Amino acid sequence: MAGVVLRDLAKRFGETRVIEGLDLEIHDGEFMVLVGPSGCGKSTALRMIAGLEEVSGGEILIGGRVVNDVPPKDRDIAMVFQSYALYPHMTVRENLEFGLRIRKTPQAEVDRLVTEAAQVLGIDALLHRKPKELSGGQRQRVALGRAIVRKPSVFLFDEPLSNLDAKLRVQMRAEIKKLQARLGVTTIYVTHDQIEAMTMGNRIAVLNAGKLQQVGAPLELYERPANLFVAAFIGSPPMNFFKARLERGGIAAAGFSLPVPAALRAAAAARDGAAVTVGIRPENVVELGRTPRGESARIPVTVDIAEPLGDEVIVHARAGEDPVVFRQAPHAIPAIGDQLEVQVELDHLHLFDAETQRRL
Template structure:
């Protein structure tokens, strides 16, 4: 079993706590993605698993073993770096075999393992080439091959695709996810790209300022974000958020000069928080022109178009709303593209609202 357990783990540099008190369980054979903005502590968390950063407080377990003071080479983990970290004077074969040679493994065993990894990754025709003769995607495959041949208990990935172009990134993230499922090895993957996180992870851990803000499946994070940070971090384009208030009797919600009845699923939460300030969230796909949906429970927002982004299959429209003094993001039919400056009304699907406490930013209990 290669499950990973953080128990109240703290990482400090002097007086600065980069990781404040991390409790996180990663299951055996799971693909866990750590995501968050730059400086949130995700790479530090990964490096603590690898043993490249010391733990200031708390305990870290890999399987049944507490590894706080275990040397990196004895943790049975393999790491794939952002920079590939290939030796330029070695061939692909020599790069993949390097770690095995350090272990003084017999040559015939090394050759067998390297050939297996090369076949798995489509590197067989490239085994005699040097890294300078490879594309970025091929170099990344070599880095993966070097990790695979070790047959570790845990794979660690530190933003391995950030140096690739957009098209190759899409291709490689699918290959890595497929490879992880095939090998069934516990994997922890760090990225700042929430699209990468959503498409690759079995579960996602969202970090912010050294705190774990939410852990869940991609759909759980998208459908029921636990707080305002996760709500706005997960999803492209970002969720619209407006400051609002619940009426004194808990029956209505107002944002700016716009007022509407509390949707059915939020009635109990709004009664419990009657008269309080809240944040009202609604995603762009739940904000559409009135002739492009069949929703029954809506609120009408009217204003003028500021920016139009045509994405081929759809249009993203930024609309400044009268009575709200806020710009919201809506989606529209690509064949009905508005022009900046046009008057425009959009409807918000009230059955898809997200409500957060106005002071704590935590999701109200629906």
């Protein structure tokens, strides 16, 4: 096994900077997820680790060895792509064996490794089939098996579940997570889906426009986002935001005001009069009749739409001119245009500097 270190990593295509100054350490045996919107550079970073893209600047270390100029076949990595990239004319067994045969692995060892991988992934009954005879989930398992038989030091996954339907994605992400825990192989997983990132990673690295925004455990990013981008990207439904100003110990927004919670008073006092963005997650906006956690304040909202989901209702409303989303019990679904009051749990407020977008 091996850790992976990115030092001041950069990638440029002509004058276009795709990644700039990326510093990241992935520990031996860790499941690290790179997440961000399309075009943020996460797949490019993965391809540079794999050796499929040249490095424009900085260093990549795998197992303590700088691999910038090492060809992909000598990096001891295995990559699983978004497209399954299976050979259509080969059976499942032949697909699993192919990489081992290229490396002139003895036949007895090939048989052992293929049998072991097929049993781990539950595809041992499919070894005689060709890819066209498999479902999407089965094809993805074969792609995983082809990586497993290599017994590499590092697994690289480039959005491997994007082609699957929603139900199968949930099943496969659980299987990949269990598989990684069983094998203990250092894994770097790229996705644009923050739910995948939250449920799979030991740690998550959030990228935007080629720059690292924050690295941390899933709950750390969720509860203490470093800036406005991370706060907006992590969480479903996403965090609510209100433009406001700090005024004499309070938060003045368009259409309502809130007291500053105790935990933020020191930071707010030093910025009296400053413009801020207030963040509050949907689960911390509580309908009347439910008991809020800790100190709370009421704000009026106007309902735009309600989405019943069976066990709960997602309500989209407006507080002043700002949209606000919250969850409520399904016993009474509000109608469009209803005027309501909701309770904001003040201990869960987030304040961001309006100019720098950094967390206060």
